[in-house]
Amino acid sequence: MAGPLKPIPLFDLSGGENTVASPYVLGRNQSQRVVNFILDEHGSLRVRDGMDTLTTIGTTDPIAKMETYTRSNSAAIRLAIARATSPALNRLWNWTANPPTDLGALASSTAMPDIVLFNNEAIITEGNTVTLNSYDATAITQLTGGAPPSAHIANHLNYLWGWNTNPTTAGIQGPSSLRSSDLNNQNSWPAASQTFIARDDGQQGQGLGLFTIAETGISPEAVLIAFKDFSLYQVSGVFGATAFAVQKVKSDMGCVAPRTIQFLAGFGMMRLTHRGFALYDGVNDTLVSEEIRPRIFGRDDITPIDWSQVAMASATQVANPPLYVCSCPVTSSSGALRRVFVYDLVRRAWTINEYPNDQATLALILEAGTLPIVVAGGYTGGVVYELFGGDATDDGTDISWLVRTRGIIAGSPSERMYVRRMLAKFYDIPEGTTVQARFYASPTAPITQKIVEKTVPIVTPIAPFLGYGLSAWGLSPYGAPVTENVTDVDLNFDVGLKCNAIIAELSGTSAGGRLRGIEFHVRQMPLTTATLQRN
Amino acid sequence: MDYEQLKQKRQDEWREKQHALAMNLQSLRAAILEREDVKQKPDPKSPTSFPNVACPICQETVFLVSKWVTINGIKHKMVCSCVHCTYQGTYDWEFSRWLGL
Numbered sequence: 001m002a003g004p005l006k007p008i009p010l011f012d013l014s015g016g017e018n019t020v021a022s023p024y025v026l027g028r029n030q031s032q033r034v035v036n037f038i039l040d041e042h043g044s045l046r047v048r049d050g051m052d053t054l055t056t057i058g059t060t061d062p063i064a065k066m067e068t069y070t071r072s073n074s075a076a077i078r079l080a081i082a083r084a085t086s087p088a089l090n091r092l093w094n095w096t097a098n099p100p101t102d103l104g105a106l107a108s109s110t111a112m113p114d115i116v117l118f119n120n121e122a123i124i125t126e127g128n129t130v131t132l133n134s135y136d137a138t139a140i141t142q143l144t145g146g147a148p149p150s151a152h153i154a155n156h157l158n159y160l161w162g163w164n165t166n167p168t169t170a171g172i173q174g175p176s177s178l179r180s181s182d183l184n185n186q187n188s189w190p191a192a193s194q195t196f197i198a199r200d201d202g203q204q205g206q207g208l209g210l211f212t213i214a215e216t217g218i219s220p221e222a223v224l225i226a227f228k229d230f231s232l233y234q235v236s237g238v239f240g241a242t243a244f245a246v247q248k249v250k251s252d253m254g255c256v257a258p259r260t261i262q263f264l265a266g267f268g269m270m271r272l273t274h275r276g277f278a279l280y281d282g283v284n285d286t287l288v289s290e291e292i293r294p295r296i297f298g299r300d301d302i303t304p305i306d307w308s309q310v311a312m313a314s315a316t317q318v319a320n321p322p323l324y325v326c327s328c329p330v331t332s333s334s335g336a337l338r339r340v341f342v343y344d345l346v347r348r349a350w351t352i353n354e355y356p357n358d359q360a361t362l363a364l365i366l367e368a369g370t371l372p373i374v375v376a377g378g379y380t381g382g383v384v385y386e387l388f389g390g391d392a393t394d395d396g397t398d399i400s401w402l403v404r405t406r407g408i409i410a411g412s413p414s415e416r417m418y419v420r421r422m423l424a425k426f427y428d429i430p431e432g433t434t435v436q437a438r439f440y441a442s443p444t445a446p447i448t449q450k451i452v453e454k455t456v457p458i459v460t461p462i463a464p465f466l467g468y469g470l471s472a473w474g475l476s477p478y479g480a481p482v483t484e485n486v487t488d489v490d491l492n493f494d495v496g497l498k499c500n501a502i503i504a505e506l507s508g509t510s511a512g513g514r515l516r517g518i519e520f521h522v523r524q525m526p527l528t529t530a531t532l533q534r535n
Numbered sequence: 536m537d538y539e540q541l542k543q544k545r546q547d548e549w550r551e552k553q554h555a556l557a558m559n560l561q562s563l564r565a566a567i568l569e570r571e572d573v574k575q576k577p578d579p580k581s582p583t584s585f586p587n588v589a590c591p592i593c594q595e596t597v598f599l600v601s602k603w604v605t606i607n608g609i610k611h612k613m614v615c616s617c618v619h620c621t622y623q624g625t626y627d628w629e630f631s632r633w634l635g636l
Contacts, residue, residue, distance in 0.1 A: 215557035243564040282556035
C-alpha cells in the first residue's frame with residue numbers, strides 16, 4: 001500500500017555552487033549550478049544586479065584599466081585607459097567629464113596597463129619595457145631619475161615600488177627585480193634600493209599587493225606582497241631600514257593574473273593562481289575554489305577559462321555584501337572577459353555571473369563623500385558599466401538566471417521513489433515571470449527529462465483606501481493610502497515521475513527576485529531490483 | 536549558523552590571523568636586530584674600512600657609508616664615498632661589485 005508523501009525541503013541555498021561533488025553528496029545548502037544569482041544574507045538566492053551603462057568614452061577599444069585620481073584640494077578624476085592595437089598607442093581618458101575627455105596617448109599598446117596614485121600624481125605602468133609615466137591633471141610625462149620600466153607598481157610606505165623591471169636579467173633589472181624610489185619622490189630611483197627575489201628561478205614578477213596589519217596595541221602597518229608565477233614573498237619595511245626583510249610565504253601558489261590581486265579587509269588577499277583562486281590571510285595560503293574547479297579548468301559540459309589569455313583576468317570587490325568578483329576570459333571569447341566568478345567572503349561560497357556585454361576590466365571607484373561604485377570597462381564600444389548598483393535589469397533587459405539543485409532522493413540514489421510535485425518559493429519576483437523547471441530523473445531511460453513551466457500570477461493590489469495609514473495620524477487628514485505589490489509566491493510544478501533520484505533545474509528571466517526555497521513531495525517505494533521506469 | 540553568526544566568526548578568525556602575523560613580524564624583526572651586519576652598521580660620519588672592497592678609482596679600502604642596506608639582517612648594498620679620492624658609488628655585497636661601472 002502506498003505510504004504518504006513526505007516533503008524534502010531545500011530552504012537554505014546559501015552554500016552556492018558546487019560543480020565537483022556527486023549530486024547526491026553535495027552540501028545540504030549547495031546547488032550544482034547557480035548562475036546569475038548572489039547569495040542573499042537570509043539564505044535565499046537573489047537575482048544579481050543589472051549591468052547599467054554609466055557612460056561611453058569616445059573609443060571602440062577595450063577599456064583596460066580604470067582608477068579614481070584624487071589630487072589634494074581637487075575633485076576626483078575618473079581615469080580610464082583604452083587599450084589600442086599595435087601600432088596605435090593606448091590612450092588615457094577622463095570619464096568624469098561630460099563628455100569624456102581624451103587626455104592623450106600613452107607610450108605603448110600593452111595589454112595590461114596599471115595606474116597607482118602616488119605623491120599627488122597618477123603613475124601609469126605599461127609593462128616592463130616601457131618607462132613609467134605620470135599624469136598630474138595637466139599632462140602625461142615620463143618619470144625621470146632612473147625610473148625603471150615596471151610591469152607592476154605599488155605605493156607602499158610612501159615609496160613607489162616597481163616589480164619585474166625587464167624581460168631578462170641585466171644589471172639590476174630583470175623579471176625578478178624589485179626596486180623602490182626615494183621617499184615621496186617618483187623621480188629618484190637609487191640603485192641601492194633594489195633586490196632580486198629568487199633571481200632567475202624561471203618565474204617572473206606577477207603582481208604586488210598591500211596587506212594591512214592592524215593588531216591591538218600595535219600601530220597599523222602594511223607589508224608588501226610580491227607575487228611570482230608559483231610563489232609569493234612578504235616584503236616588510238623599506239630599503240635602508242634596519243629590519244627590512246623579504247620572506248618567502250609557505251605556499252606553492254603565486255599568481256597567474258596580476259590584475260586579480262585584491263586585499264579584502266577582514267579576510268585576506270585573494271588572486272587567481274595556477275590551481276584556482278587562493279586566499280592568503282597573512283599566515284596560511286589556501287585554495288578556495290575547489291568546489292568550482294570545472295568552471296576554471298573545464299570538465300564535461302563546462303568549458304574552461306582561456307588559459308592562454310588568463311593574464312587578462314580582472315578582479316574587484318564589493319563592500320555590501322562582502323564579495324570578491326573576478327572576470328575571466330573563456331575559450332571562445334578571444335581574450336574578452338566573460339565568465340564572472342563571485343565569491344561570498346562571509347559564506348565562503350561561489351556563484352557565477354554572466355553579463356550581456358564582455359568586459360576588459362573591473363574596478364571599485366572609491367571617492368570621499370560617495371558610496372563605492374563597482375564598474376566594468378567594456379571590451380567593445382568604450383562603455384563603462386555599473387555592476388552591483390541595485391539595478392533590476394541589464395539596461396532595461398530582464399536578467400536570465402538558472403539554478404540546478406542537488407540530487408533529491410528518498411532513501412539512497414538507488415532506491416525507487418515516486419515524485420509527485422515540486423514547489424518553488426519566490427519572493428519579490430515580478431508578476432508574469434515564466435519559470436521553467438527541467439526535471440532530470442535517474443536512471444535516465446526511458447524519460448530523459450520533463451519540462452514544466454509556470455507563470456508567476458498577477459497579484460491584485462490592495463485598493464488604496466482612505467483612513468489612517470502608515471503614520472499615526474496619516475499624511476493627510478484621512479491618512480495615507482497603502483498598496484501591496486511585492487509578490488511572495490509558491491509555484492507548483494507537477495512532476496509525476498517514478499525514479500531513483502531527481503534533479504531540478506529552474507530557469508527564468510526577470511527583473512530581480514529571490515528564490516527562497518524548493519520543496520519536493522515524494523513517496524519512497526518498496527525496495528526492488530527494478531531499475532526501469534514504468535508509467 | 537545564521538549570517539550574523541558567520542560574520543562574527545569571520546571577524547574572530549581575522550583577528551587571530553592578524554595577531555599571528557603581527558607576532559611573526561615582531562619576532563622576525565627581533566631576530567634581524569641581532570644579526571652581525573645590523574649591529575655593525577657603519578656610522579655615516581666615521582670612515583669605515585672594508586678590506587675586501589677596493590675603490591674602483593684609487594684602490595683604497597676606506598669609505599664613508601651614507602646608506603647601508605640589509606635584507607633579512609644581511610648586508611646587501613651600500614652607498615659610499617671613498618675618503619681618498621671622493622669617488623661615490625653603490626657597492627653590491629650580493630655580487631661583490633660596484634654598480635653602474
